[in-house]
Amino acid sequence: MGTRECQHICGESSPAVGEAGKTGEWRDSFPVIDQEKCLPVRQNKPSCFLCWLYCPEAIISKTIPIQINMDYCKGCGICAQLCPAHAITMVHEEEFCLTETD
Amino acid sequence: MIFVSKKKTRKASTWILDGNHAAAQGAKLSRVQVIAAYPITPQSPVTETLSEFVERRELGAQYIAVESEHSALAVCTSASMVGARTFTATSAHGLAYMHEMLHWAAGARLPVVLACVNRAIGAPWSVLNDQQDSISQRDTGWIQIYARNNQEILDSIIQAYKIAESVYIPVMVCYDGYILSHTEMPVDVPTQEDVDRFLPQYKPHTILDPANPKNYNLVTLANPRVNAEGVLCHGYMELRYLLQEALQNSRETITTVGREFGELFGRSYARMFWEDRLDDADIIIVAMGSLAMEAIVAADMLREAGHKVGILGLRVFRPFPKSDVVQALEKARLVVVFDKNISYGIEGATCSEIKSALYGSPARAVIRNFIVGLGGRDVKARELVDAVNKSLLSLKEGVLNKEYPEWICAI
Amino acid sequence: MTESQEYYLCMQDYYEIRWHGRGGQGAITAAKILAQAAYLEGYQGVTAAPSFGAERRGAPVSASTRISPQTIMVVSQVENPNVVIVLDHTLLKYQEVTSGLVKGGWLIVNSWRPPKELDIKGDFNIATADATGVCSSLGLAVAGLTVVNTAILGAFIRATEAVGMASIEKAIRERFSNGEVGINLAAIAQTYEITKLEKIG
Ligand code: SF4
Ligand code: SF4
Numbered sequence: 001m002g003t004r005e006c007q008h009i010c011g012e013s014s015p016a017v018g019e020a021g022k023t024g025e026w027r028d029s030f031p032v033i034d035q036e037k038c039l040p041v042r043q044n045k046p047s048c049f050l051c052w053l054y055c056p057e058a059i060i061s062k063t064i065p066i067q068i069n070m071d072y073c074k075g076c077g078i079c080a081q082l083c084p085a086h087a088i089t090m091v092h093e094e095e096f097c098l099t100e101t102d
Numbered sequence: 103m104i105f106v107s108k109k110k111t112r113k114a115s116t117w118i119l120d121g122n123h124a125a126a127q128g129a130k131l132s133r134v135q136v137i138a139a140y141p142i143t144p145q146s147p148v149t150e151t152l153s154e155f156v157e158r159r160e161l162g163a164q165y166i167a168v169e170s171e172h173s174a175l176a177v178c179t180s181a182s183m184v185g186a187r188t189f190t191a192t193s194a195h196g197l198a199y200m201h202e203m204l205h206w207a208a209g210a211r212l213p214v215v216l217a218c219v220n221r222a223i224g225a226p227w228s229v230l231n232d233q234q235d236s237i238s239q240r241d242t243g244w245i246q247i248y249a250r251n252n253q254e255i256l257d258s259i260i261q262a263y264k265i266a267e268s269v270y271i272p273v274m275v276c277y278d279g280y281i282l283s284h285t286e287m288p289v290d291v292p293t294q295e296d297v298d299r300f301l302p303q304y305k306p307h308t309i310l311d312p313a314n315p316k317n318y319n320l321v322t323l324a325n326p327r328v329n330a331e332g333v334l335c336h337g338y339m340e341l342r343y344l345l346q347e348a349l350q351n352s353r354e355t356i357t358t359v360g361r362e363f364g365e366l367f368g369r370s371y372a373r374m375f376w377e378d379r380l381d382d383a384d385i386i387i388v389a390m391g392s393l394a395m396e397a398i399v400a401a402d403m404l405r406e407a408g409h410k411v412g413i414l415g416l417r418v419f420r421p422f423p424k425s426d427v428v429q430a431l432e433k434a435r436l437v438v439v440f441d442k443n444i445s446y447g448i449e450g451a452t453c454s455e456i457k458s459a460l461y462g463s464p465a466r467a468v469i470r471n472f473i474v475g476l477g478g479r480d481v482k483a484r485e486l487v488d489a490v491n492k493s494l495l496s497l498k499e500g501v502l503n504k505e506y507p508e509w510i511c512a513i
Numbered sequence: 514m515t516e517s518q519e520y521y522l523c524m525q526d527y528y529e530i531r532w533h534g535r536g537g538q539g540a541i542t543a544a545k546i547l548a549q550a551a552y553l554e555g556y557q558g559v560t561a562a563p564s565f566g567a568e569r570r571g572a573p574v575s576a577s578t579r580i581s582p583q584t585i586m587v588v589s590q591v592e593n594p595n596v597v598i599v600l601d602h603t604l605l606k607y608q609e610v611t612s613g614l615v616k617g618g619w620l621i622v623n624s625w626r627p628p629k630e631l632d633i634k635g636d637f638n639i640a641t642a643d644a645t646g647v648c649s650s651l652g653l654a655v656a657g658l659t660v661v662n663t664a665i666l667g668a669f670i671r672a673t674e675a676v677g678m679a680s681i682e683k684a685i686r687e688r689f690s691n692g693e694v695g696i697n698l699a700a701i702a703q704t705y706e707i708t709k710l711e712k713i714g
Contacts (some may be wrong), residue, residue, distance in 0.1 A: 003326045006335040009270060009307055009344055010211045011319040016330035118549050118559065156666050230565055285547055285562035288552055391586040399586050477564060482589045 018072070023057055027075030029092045031068060037087035040064045051088065053080035103507040114290040121282035124252040124289050125191065125275070126151035127219045128259030130161050131297040132215075134189040138166040138177035143229045145219040149191060171196040175203035175214070184319065185306045187263065190214065193279060194235045195223035201239065204272075208243030208345060210319050211307065213266030213273070215259060216244075220391065220442075221279040222477040223225040230278040230478020233391060237419075237443040237451045239274070243345050246420040250376065252289045254417075257369060260297055264359045265303050269352045271345070278392045278442075280478070292367055301367050302389040302397045349421045356418055374423035376415035378427070379405070380430055383412025385490060386467075388439040390416040390452055393474070393481060397440070400486035411490065416452060424459040431460060434467040436497060438490050441507070442475045446467060449507045468497060471507035472512040485510055526556070528580040528675055529591045533610050534600035536570040539655075539662030542688075543598075544576035547666060547676070550684035551580040552623045554676045558585035565590075573604055581674060596673060599623060600644075600661055610633060612712075617713070623661050628711030640672040642708040644700070653700050663697045667704030678705070 006012075013019055035041050039048040041064055052060045056076060059069040068079075080088040119127065125148050129137070132272075137156070139149040155161035159390025168174045171192050179189040192200060197218055207214045218236045222228040245265065249255040255277045261272035277283060297375070308318055309444050326337045357372050358367060378398055380386065385404070389397045394415025404411040431437055439451020448454065453471035460467070470493040475481040489510060516691075530547065534540035541563045548561035558581035568574050577591040595618035597611060602624040604610050611620060616636040624631065625646060628639035644661035648651075653660060666681055685697050 003334050003336040003340045005332050006329070008336060009341075009348075010209065011317075011322045011336075011341060012308065013317045013320065013329060013335070015317070019330045021327075023421050116552070118545070118552060118561070229567070278588075280562075280565040284565065285560055285588070286548055287585070288557075395586045396588050478588050482592070483587065504684045 004013070022071060023074040024071045027073060027093065029077070029090045030070065030073055030077045031075075031079055031088045032066070032091050033066065034087050034089070035065045037085045038065060038083075039085050039087075040066070042085075048084065050082055050084065054078055054082055114292045114296075116288050117291050118286045119252055119256075119291075120147070120284050120286045121249075121252045121255050121277050122147035122219065122284070123151055123275070124256040125219075125259060125489070127289075127291055128215075128275075129189045129215075129256075130155050130190075131256075131292065131294060132260050132263045132301060133187065133298075134161070134163050134215075135179065135186040136164045136166065136181035136188045137190065138168050138174040138181075138188070138189045139192065140150045140168055140174050142171070142221075144221060144231075144283045145191050145193040145196070145217070147283075148219070152189075155194050171199040172203055173359050175200045175207060175216075178216075179203060179207045179210060179212050180187040182207075183210070183306070183308060184215050184310050185304065185499070187267075187304045188214050191217035191219065191498055193219040194223050197235045197239060198223060201242070204239055204242040204244060206319075207272045209341070211270040211345070211348075213270055213304065215262045215266055216272065216274045217255075217259065218274050218276040219279045219283045220276055228477040229279075229441070231281055232377065232476045232478070233276070233278075233438065233442040234444070234476070236274060236276045237445075240336045240420055240451065243271065243349065244420065245269075245271050245273040245356070245418070247273065247275050247320060247348070247418055248416060249275065249282065250284075250394050250415060250417075252282055252287050253369070254279075255282065256289055256291065257363065257367070257371065260292075260301060261356075261363050261371060263304070263358050264301055264362075265352065265355055267302075267413045268355050268359070269305055269348050271348055275491045276391065281392045286479040288389065290367075290369075296366060300363065302476060317361060334503070336344045353418075353423065355423050356421075373419070374416075374418040374426060375430070376413070376417055377430060378413040380412035380414065383410050384434055385409055385411045385436045385438070385494070386414055386429060386431055386434045387411065388414045388416065388452060388456060389486075391442065393440055393442060396481060397486055399425070399483035400490070403483060404490060409490070409494075413431050419455075420453070422459065427456060427459045428463045428465060431456070431467055432463070432465045434465070436493060437467045437492075438493055439469060439471045440474050440481075440486065440489070441471060442473075442481075444473050444476070444507070453507065468493075468502050470504065473507050473511075476511075479511065515646070522693060522704035525584050526580070526675070528578070528673070529594045530578040530580070530596040530598060530669075531591050531594040532576040532578070532598050532600070533602070533604050534574055534576075534662070536572050536574050537658065538567045538574075538575055538600045539660050540600055541576045543600075543662035543666065544578045544686055546663065546681075546684050547578045547669070548580070549687070550666075550676050550680040553683050554680040555634065556580050556582055558583050560585050562590075573609075575609075583714050594618065596621065596669070598665060598669060600665060602626075605631065605633060611637075621665065621668050623665055623668075623674055627709050636713060638672070638713055639708055639711045640668050640708055642668040642671075642704045644668065644704045647703045647707065651700055651703070653696050661700075664704040667701040667706075668708040670701075671705050671708040672710060678702075 158166040360371025439453040532540040540583040549557040625643040644664040
């Protein structure tokens with residue numbers, strides 16, 4: 001069966017989880033959250049959520065505490081860069097594996 | 103632009119119009135909604151006239167002044183994408199500057215209509231006519247229609263919208279700079295009522311809508327991919343295949359629309375080329391645009407001298423009407439192709455197309471190619487006659503096909 | 514004479530008219546008014562074109578009108594006119610002005626001199642009229658400059674009889690605002706009256 005079935009006549013896609021494939025496979029480092037520094041956790045009320053807003057993959061939840069869907073986190077580090085509380089640190093995959101096995 | 107008289111019969115009125123005003127009238131009657139253009143000689147009067155229509159509220163369109171032709175077509179493609187009927191016009195360097203967006207409009211399958219007022223390209227500078235500008239854009243995936251006179255300019259623009267919006271391919275309506283753009287002649291201007299009956303509303307195949315967000319024409323990988331809903335979607339190559347397929351199939355639409363136009367307005371465009379006295383002709387002149395008119399005079403003269411001469415005036419260059427051309431040229435012994443363009447290093451573009459169409463067919467005509475009229479060089483009927491006579495003479499001397507084209511110039 | 518010329522001039526009522534003037538004198542407008550009047554007269558084929566390219570105020574310019582009972586197929590530039598109209602007699606010193614004018618054709622000049630005194634010899638008929646005099650006495654001017662482009666149509670009708678005054682009048686009414694119509698028509702009529710003709714043979 002060919003690609004005609006999609007019925008598109010130009011490049012077309014709709015926003016959906018996984019539309020661009022498993023972007024988590026692109027990751028070479030990933031965000032580690034220090035929940036004690038995260039503002040919504042500290043204040044125990046919805047606030048900040050800048051990481052939720054700016055994550056290009058839209059996979060950070062707007063919850064207390066925030067959660068990241070690691071299937072699609074591509075490790076870009078944007079969340080870590082803009083977190084005003086410095087609650088997120090990017091850790092290299094290898095390093096992470098080492099600490100895990102230690 | 104002058105109003106002359108009302109004809110009761112077809113309800114149209116006859117105006118004495120130059121080509122640029124005929125184009126502007128065509129766009130107005132098509133009820134274009136967004137116009138974006140940048141002035142360039144000899145196209146400028148088209149944009150000036152349309153901006154006046156908008157200013158006087160005779161045309162309910164957005165006229166978007168832009169800083170370049172590239173932006174003009176970017177505006178048209180974007181507006182087309184959100185569902186507006188769009189129009190732009192340009193010439194020569196302006197068209198060259200649009201090159202990237204020409205590909206984009208066709209690739210995104212947006213039914214933009216563009217009037218190309220054919221003008222020579224520098225260096226050296228020239229504001230005068232030849233067809234190098236639009237011929238240089240033949241591989242961008244646009245339908246290309248060439249008008250022979252001002253009536254055809256107006257009629258072709260109206261038809262262009264119907265064609266473009268049926269097959270989702272942009273259409274370029276080309277006409278010779280000055281020779282048509284600045285020359286006044288009688289043009290029947292149909293009524294808005296009749297055009298409304300002929301031309302349905304534009305139904306976009308894609309529409310940007312915040313309630314139903316979509317991504318269009320993002321990075322598309324080489325291979326097809328399964329989307330999040332599990333549907334196998336086109337890769338880059340499948341989309342290119344579809345554009346070619348649509349152009350192939352558009353021949354049907356172009357002729358149907360041309361026939362419908364004829365039924366309503368009394369001027370039929372049911373064929374992709376104009377023919378004159380082909381029935382008994384064994385010598386056939388091929389030309390495109392206004393030159394196909396001058397060729398009629400040349401044929402008159404050659405017939406008077408006892409030659410059986412006919413004319414094939416190419417109207418649609420893309421898609422190229424291969425099989426029809428083969429049929430028309432089958433019985434000829436000599437085909438003389440006049441090109442107002444040159445594909446450097448080989449020959450005139452229409453000549454190459456004719457040759458490629460005839461390959462493998464039963465047609466056995468000798469094909470001669472003459473490059474004429476570049477940069478506004480006047481082409482007289484008698485020069486066309488001389489070229490045919492010269493070809494006949496060398497044919498008699500046993501010279502068959504020539505490797506390269508001959509030029510009618512003073513070299 | 515060229516082959517195509519012979520071919521076309523054997524057609525009855527076929528006119529190739531070339532206009533000569535200076536940028537700003539309205540040669541192109543006149544070429545268009547004449548085409549329109551001819552269409553109203555019943556000619557099926559009419560075209561009007563400027564000479565192609567850039568035009569500058571004061572520089573010599575030309576324009577053309579073709580008139581035919583049938584649809585016009587010729588799109589190349591006029592080479593062998595059977596009528597040449599000169600809005601500014603100072604242009605007569607340029608050879609292009611009468612070049613190609615066919616035998617038995619008309620040279621129509623805006624000049625106060627009678628045809629004989631123009632000092633021009635050729636196989637063609639000559640008509641002259643002091644359109645400038647007519648227009649300046651009527652006060653027909655644009656931006657302070659006397660314009661003779663419509664007035665000279667009077668001399669054209671007188672010489673060629675190709676188009677009637679009624680059609681010219683209709684064409685003028687369609688092009689000009691009500692205030693301008695009267696003075697232009699008066700200029701045409703007066704120029705018609707004073708036109709002097711000199712026929713060959
Ligand atoms: S940006 Fe930093 S502080 Fe703000 S919600 Fe995200 S992790 Fe918490
Ligand atoms: S911003 Fe980048 S690193 Fe942070 S969660 Fe999103 S994808 Fe991962």
